[in-house]
Amino acid sequence: MASYDAIVLGFGRSAKENAQVLDELTGQFGEALPQLLFFAPHPDALEQVLALNPALASAPRAENFAQLALHISATLPGEGREARETETEQTGRSDLAGAKVLIVDDDIRNIYSLTSVLETYGIQVLHAERGRDGIALLEQTPDVDAALIDIMMPEMDGYETMRRIRGTAAIAHIPLISVTAKAMKGDRQKCLDAGASDYIAKPVDLDLLLALLRVWIGRSRSRAESPEKILVAAN
Structure with missing residues (x-):
């Protein structure tokens, strides 16, 4: 070698x-x-x-x-x-304390387990059990730092939920992490094509999830701070 x-x-x-x-x-x-x-x-x-x-x-x-x-x-x-x-x-x-994260998942057990972990890091967690409800919550609270979107949901699946979020100007900027039980080849690209910022498979690796949230919450905060810096510089 x-x-x-x-x-x-x-x-x-x-x-x-x-x-x-x-x-x-x-x-x-x-x-x-x-x-x-x-x-x-x-x-x-x-x-x-x-x-x-x-x-x-x-x-x-x-x-x-x-x-x-x-x-x-x-x-x-x-x-x-x-x-x-x-x-x-x-x-x-x-790094994660004070962040606001939305979980969209039709299984309340998943919501409960993820919420329990994220709250220990000082994250404020919102949740919805349907894609439409998740979109409505984001429209009401556009300062959400990131959203975890389950793919397999009734009525409106995660793909359609993410496409609609990306198609709504007021909330299109929010980082979306798709969460799916499927791990077939091409699933990740399908999620990205639907508007996902990143992808994680079930069962969720908590260390990986926290690492992804640090990346995307950091970017979300940087984006939010940029206009403030511009205003300060202008004054």
Whole structure:
């Protein structure tokens, strides 16, 4: 096997696909895994990587690739690493605190379980059991930071719900994460074509979901802050 000093990875928008690439690399190189350098459109991509590949936190040179990807201070293994993990968890909670998320799902059990988790992160959760009700809620509360849209719903499925949201100017900007029990090839693209910002399959991986929410809530907040910054600059 050829030896490498580093591997540069270009990450797309799907955390699941990013994780699959890393699984292949770790399987191929094992303990000889070279330094990993990430090129991604958003710094939260690294959080998605670590959420899906916890073993990477203890991989050789893990501090180096974290420093390069996020421009944070390198720390030593052992106690330093534990402190970093605690700081990361606290930062993750503060990043999500105060956010407003809508869950659209016809199964109240799913709504209850997701709400229980999200509220521990300080997220305000709204919910609807029908696509039409979800759209109405968004129109009433356009400051929602992100919406989780179940695909398999009666009357109006998730695809149609997302298409209508994207077709309504006042709420078209809201990040939509489609949640589906189907995992067939092409399902992700079908969700994206219907207007989804991202995709997650059932049973929901909570670490992945939280990572996705950090990405999209961060973008939603940046978008909301931009006009304010423009007004301040103009004054």
